[in-house]
Amino acid sequence: xxxxxxxxxxxxxxxxxxVGQAVVLAMVIAAIAFLGNNLVNNFQRxxxxxxxxxxxxxxxxxxxxxxxxxxxxxxxxxxxxxxxxNSLRVMFFGIIIATILGITVGxxxxxxxxxxxxxAFAYVEILRxxxxxxxxxFWYFAVFLQLPRIDRPLVVGNLLFLTNRGLDVPWFIxxxxxxxxxxxxxxxxxxxxxxxxxxxxxxxxxxxxxxxVWLLAGSAIATILLFIFGIDWAxxxxxxxxxxxxxxxxxxxxxxxxxxxxxxxxxxxxxxxAGIQSVSQGQWEAAKALGLNSSTMMQLVIFxxxxxxxxxxxxxxxxxxxxxxxxxxxxxxxxxYAIGNTISNQTGKAVEVLLIIMLTYLTINLIISLVMNxxxxxxxxxxx
Amino acid sequence: xxxxxxxxxxxxxxxxALVLITIGxxxxxxxxxxxxxxxxxxxxxxxxxxxxxxxGVNGQLPGFSFVDENxxxxxxxxDICRAVASAxxxxxxxxxxxxxSTQERFTAVQSGEVDLLSRNTTWTIxxxxxxxxEFAPTTFYDGQGLLVTKASNIQGxxxxxxxxVCVLSGTTNEQNLADxxxxxxxxxxxxxxxxxxxxxxxYEQGRCEAATSDRSQLVARRAVLAQPDDHExxxxxxxxxxxxxxxxxxxxxxxxxxxxxxYALIQAExxxxxxxNIDSFADTEDPTIRRFLGLEGNLGEDMGLPNDFAQxxxxxxxxxxxxxxxxxxxPFNLExxxxxxxxxxxxxxxxxxx
Numbered sequence: 001x002x003x004x005x006x007x008x009x010x011x012x013x014x015x016x017x018x019v020g021q022a023v024v025l026a027m028v029i030a031a032i033a034f035l036g037n038n039l040v041n042n043f044q045r046x047x048x049x050x051x052x053x054x055x056x057x058x059x060x061x062x063x064x065x066x067x068x069x070x071x072x073x074x075x076x077x078x079x080x081x082x083x084x085x086n087s088l089r090v091m092f093f094g095i096i097i098a099t100i101l102g103i104t105v106g107x108x109x110x111x112x113x114x115x116x117x118x119x120a121f122a123y124v125e126i127l128r129x130x131x132x133x134x135x136x137x138f139w140y141f142a143v144f145l146q147l148p149r150i151d152r153p154l155v156v157g158n159l160l161f162l163t164n165r166g167l168d169v170p171w172f173i174x175x176x177x178x179x180x181x182x183x184x185x186x187x188x189x190x191x192x193x194x195x196x197x198x199x200x201x202x203x204x205x206x207x208x209x210x211x212x213v214w215l216l217a218g219s220a221i222a223t224i225l226l227f228i229f230g231i232d233w234a235x236x237x238x239x240x241x242x243x244x245x246x247x248x249x250x251x252x253x254x255x256x257x258x259x260x261x262x263x264x265x266x267x268x269x270x271x272x273x274a275g276i277q278s279v280s281q282g283q284w285e286a287a288k289a290l291g292l293n294s295s296t297m298m299q300l301v302i303f304x305x306x307x308x309x310x311x312x313x314x315x316x317x318x319x320x321x322x323x324x325x326x327x328x329x330x331x332x333x334x335x336x337y338a339i340g341n342t343i344s345n346q347t348g349k350a351v352e353v354l355l356i357i358m359l360t361y362l363t364i365n366l367i368i369s370l371v372m373n374x375x376x377x378x379x380x381x382x383x384x
Numbered sequence: 385x386x387x388x389x390x391x392x393x394x395x396x397x398x399x400x401a402l403v404l405i406t407i408g409x410x411x412x413x414x415x416x417x418x419x420x421x422x423x424x425x426x427x428x429x430x431x432x433x434x435x436x437x438x439x440g441v442n443g444q445l446p447g448f449s450f451v452d453e454n455x456x457x458x459x460x461x462x463d464i465c466r467a468v469a470s471a472x473x474x475x476x477x478x479x480x481x482x483x484x485s486t487q488e489r490f491t492a493v494q495s496g497e498v499d500l501l502s503r504n505t506t507w508t509i510x511x512x513x514x515x516x517x518e519f520a521p522t523t524f525y526d527g528q529g530l531l532v533t534k535a536s537n538i539q540g541x542x543x544x545x546x547x548x549v550c551v552l553s554g555t556t557n558e559q560n561l562a563d564x565x566x567x568x569x570x571x572x573x574x575x576x577x578x579x580x581x582x583x584x585x586x587y588e589q590g591r592c593e594a595a596t597s598d599r600s601q602l603v604a605r606r607a608v609l610a611q612p613d614d615h616e617x618x619x620x621x622x623x624x625x626x627x628x629x630x631x632x633x634x635x636x637x638x639x640x641x642x643x644x645x646x647y648a649l650i651q652a653e654x655x656x657x658x659x660x661n662i663d664s665f666a667d668t669e670d671p672t673i674r675r676f677l678g679l680e681g682n683l684g685e686d687m688g689l690p691n692d693f694a695q696x697x698x699x700x701x702x703x704x705x706x707x708x709x710x711x712x713x714x715p716f717n718l719e720x721x722x723x724x725x726x727x728x729x730x731x732x733x734x735x736x737x738x
Contacts, residue, residue, distance in 0.1 A: 046494055047634050062562045064548065064573035072562035145589040155513070164590055165548060232453045241536065241593065242546040252575070253590065331552075332577040340552065342576070345487050345554035348515030349495070 030289050039351065049213075054347045055080075061342060063334050065250050076343050084360060090256050090335065091322045091364070097261030098321060102268025107298065109273045127266035132324055136259040140331045144251035150241050161243050164251060168236035170248035174240035181230030185223055192219040241322065252333035256325065264321045271313045275306035307379050315372035319365050326361075336360055426637035428472075428688050431499055436478040438660040439465035440498035443483035444580040445602040447712045448524075450550050457481050460711040461502040463701050464523060464646065468500060470700040471645045471693035485578060486554040490515050500642060502629040504598065506556045511630075518639040520646045522628040523704075524712075525722035525731055527621035529558050529599035531606060534616050536593060541620075545570045547593035553578050557597050559624040585608065598625045603716050621695055641687055651676060651734040652703035652704050654725055659702040662695065676737045683737060689720045692736075704732060 003188040009015055043050060055077040063070050067085045070078060108120035127135070147164040148154050154162040161168040172178045192215075199212035236246030279302050328335035337357055344353035413619035431437055441449035441461050449459040466476035484492050484503060492498045494516055504526075505511075507519045532538040533701060541564055551558045553576045565572050573594050577583040584605050587595040595602070602617045609615055631639045652658070655673055657665060665673055675681045685691050701707065705725075712718050724730025 033568070042495075045514060046632060048494075048516050060559045060562055061576075062558075062565070062572065062574040064575060072559075072566055141585065141589070145586065145591055149590040150593075163593075240546075310403055329578055330582075332553075332575055332582075334576065338578075339574070341487050341578075342553050342558070345490065346510070346559070348511075350491050350492055 048348065050352065052352055054349055054352070057347075059343070059346075061346075063339070065118035065248055065253070065334075076347070079339050079343065080336060080356065083334060083339035086253075086333065087325055087328075087335040087337075087360075088364070089329070090253070090325045090333070092261065094257055094260040094264070094321050094325065095318050097257065098268055098317070101261060101265035101316075103272050105265060105269035106272025107276070109269060110276060124269050128264055128270070132259065132263050132331055133327055135263055136255060136327055138254040138330055139259045140251065144255050147251070150243075150377045153238060153243075155238075159235060161238060163243070164383050165243070166248045166250040167254070168243045168246045168248050170233045170235045173232040173234050176233045177230070178232045181226050181232075184230065185226050188219045188223040188226065192216055192223070193221060250333070252328070252331050255331050256328050256333050256335075260321055260324055264317055264324075267320070268314065268318050271310050271317065274307070274313075276302060276312035278309045279305045304379070308381070310377040311372060311379065313371060315376075318372065322364055322368060323361060385642065393399060393601070426688070427496075427499055427631070427635050428641055429633070430637045431638075432472060436480055437472060437500065438480045438482060438498045438505055440484045440489060440492050440501040441465065442580070442648050443481070443677065445504060445601055447600060447716055448466045448604070449450045449481075449502070449579045451483070457565065458711065459523065461504060461629070462709045463657050464649075466499060467649060467697045467701045467707075468629075468642060468645050470691055470696040471648070472585055472693075473640070474690065474696045474700075476700040486552050487578060490517060493517060493630065495634065499638075500629055501629055504601065504627045505630060506598075506625045507628055507630075508556060516633045517630045518633045518635075520629045520631070520639065520642045521650075521734075522626035522731075523646060523649075524627040526598040526625040526627055528557050528596060528623040529602050530618045530620060530622070531587070531595040531597070531602040531615055532593065532618060533614055535614065538594060538618070540564065540618065541568055541570065541622075544572055544594060546572065548575050548591070549574045550575045550577065550583050550592040550595040552576075552580065552583055552597060555597070556623070556625065561596050564622055580605075596622070598627070600712065600716075600718065603718060607716065637688055641689055644687060645693070645697060647734040648676075648697050648737075649701075649704040649707065650725070650732045651737055652694065652698045653705040653732075654727065654734065657698055657703060657724055658706055659698055659700075662698050672737070 056075050058073045059076055059079045060072045061079075062072055063079065063082055066082045068082065069091065070082055095189050105120045105123055108116045109124065111117045111120070145164045147162055150163045150165055156162070159170055195212045195215040199209045199216065202209040202212055234245040236248075283301055283305060284297070287297040292301065325335060326337040329338040329341060332338075340353045340357045344350045347353075432721060439462075441457065441459075443449055443451050443457070445461075447459055449457060449461040451457055455530070465479045465481065469479045469503060470476045471562065472478070482492070482498055484498070484501070489501055489503055489505065490511070493501050501517075504524070506526075507522060512515045512519055530538070530541075530544075536543075538544065544565075549561060549572055551561055551574050558574065558576065561572075561574065575586060583595065586592065588609055595605075597605075599617060599621065606612050606615050606617060608636075629642055631642055655676060657673070662677075665677060666679075668674060668677075668679075671680070673679075675683060677695045678684050678693065682691055684693045687693075690696070702710070708720065713720065720728070720730060722731050724732060726733040
């Protein structure tokens with residue numbers, strides 16, 4: 001008994017902590033229970049059932065340009081898989097385009113050249129301050145659908161066909177010959193790398209590198225020849241207002257890729273600029289004092305240090321790009337969101353499809369975060 | 385085309401599914417609490433208390449539901465909504481229209497965002513059962529067709545081998561096309577768009593060789609293309625598309641009301657009653673007409689509607705023939721065909737009002 005020190009219960013910090021947590025937990029549980037109860041009630045009211053059995057049923061709709069084979073008899077789950085592959089395709093190439101363009105524009109923002117600096121400035125401000133959906137419509141209607149119509153295609157050397165139905169390029173047929181050739185090409189490239197290393201070593205040790213140079217040149221020529229003649233190419237051909245063979249990159253895909261890439265690049269440019277400006281003036285001066293020219297200085301001194309600051313915000317931009325890819329539905333690109341939407345419309349399974357889509361985006365974004373965090377820890381200063 | 389409408393459309397299926405199925409259960413709760421009293425149990429009672437009808441429409445389809453530059457709605461689907469409002473309140477203006485995309489429509493009904501969907505929707509078995517809808521009688525018998533440019537020389541589906549076809553997502557058209565092409569063993573690449581305006585925009589730009597939809601829709605949209613004469617709707621019917629209004633499953637009182645309002649339009653035409661001559665029937669001796677107009681018996685009251693509901697409908701909106709003529713027959717020169725009364729060789733047939 002410590003009568004003299006007795007603190008009332010409502011002012012006891014230990015009690016408050018526990019009670020506070022219990023109250024918050026109870027509120028969260030109550031909210032979930034309330035929503036769950038509503039869901040169950042409403043399902044009952046509408047005579048609907050909850051379940052994922054519908055995923056085995058056949059879709060009976062078509063998907064254009066599927067990355068893997070698809071026919072309307074395939075089940076919904078395969079349609080979702082195609083949607084996922086289409087989404088991943090846009091995210092992957094979109095991130096690459098956005099990063100390259102963003103870094104270029106970001107560095108240009110700090111250029112000494114007035115024109116370059118202000119062009120980069122205009123790029124960032126215009127693209128950052130208009131809605132992405134508007135930009136997508138612009139790319140779709142004002143650019144890609146204005147390309148030549150199918151009856152008057154733009155042909156480059158009978159290999160490339162550019163129309164408002166997409167860009168048709170030669171593509172390899174997955175045959176035994178193609179795989180064999182691809183194997184040989186990998187072999188040639190490995191041989192080339194080996195020759196390169198041997199040549200450097202030979203030069204360092206003062207021997208004659210002639211042999212290795214010849215080997216290097218030989219493997220390069222072999223690679224090119226194999227690439228052109230060895231692979232089983234399917235060349236696009238125009239007949240009866242349709243192009244068959246080869247790979248078709250649809251205007252919808254192009255719109256989304258270009259739209260997302262260019263839009264996100266504007267944000268990345270600002271991240272890059274901020275990163276570069278965060279490197280202290282002393283580093284610039286020190287690099288100049290060593291006599292480095294401006295590109296070497298950027299490459300070896302400034303950029304690696306800026307990278308440490310840039311990666312966390314860059315991760316956010318990549319995540320944004322991944323999520324923004326769901327705007328595909330507005331321009332008719334079959335990403336997972338668009339396909340999920342069609343499925344929920346056909347089956348009435350809105351809640352189930354919603355869950356699948358949410359989990360998919362969550363997983364993709366967690367993977368992006370994981371990779372970027374790993375990269376982040378690699379470039380951080382190693383403290384010993 | 386407004387970007388914001390599309391943004392709204394893009395987001396709302398998910399928004400509706402999440403928010404309304406989980407939270408918006410006003411009537412779900414009412415169900416549990418007022419089980420004894422039937423009137424407030426049904427959506428019919430809720431609408432009557434609210435004082436207006438919320439009706440989901442297309443909004444982009446001339447002839448069925450179209451918003452003009454003054455924000456006025458017109459079309460056959462719109463008139464069905466007005467007929468229901470007339471039956472409920474005696475006033476065709478007590479309707480609030482909601483534009484819905486093909487993707488949003490069923491979720492909007494399931495969640496109770498709209499009381500009634502009158503949006504050129506095809507009656508199919510899966511929509512009636514697993515999607516949880518309750519269809520009122522068909523108001524327009526349609527079939528799927530193809531819109532092509534005259535220059536393309538396309539005569540039928542065979543000519544579409546390897547071509548791209550523009551189609552609206554989430555429609556029966558999308559599935560019918562897949563079925564028909566599969567049956568013929570043809571390849572095609574569907575360009576699946578979500579917005580009607582966007583779809584015909586892309587078609588006009590030559591993104592696809594053909595656009596497919598219900599024939600009435602193709603005829604109506606062809607009329608508003610930049611060069612209507614360069615395009616034609618092929619004389620080819622790919623499917624049966626019975627279009628009609630619908631409500632959510634599991635509320636018989638409300639769906640019965642919608643069903644019989646629809647039948648009343650057809651019955652009025654069969655009885656020869658229209659908005660012009662209705663007053664001359666005030667002292668008719670014909671018991672069928674007297675019952676129909678609510679001058680004797682209590683057909684309306686038993687259903688939970690005013691007894692003179694049919695009178696109000698015909699007076700305010702007209703009978704089925706007038707609605708057809710006003711919205712589709714006269715503007716697009718479309719014959720009644722299957723949509724004629726059964727007495728004229730069509731399929732429009734109302735069970736007796738008895």
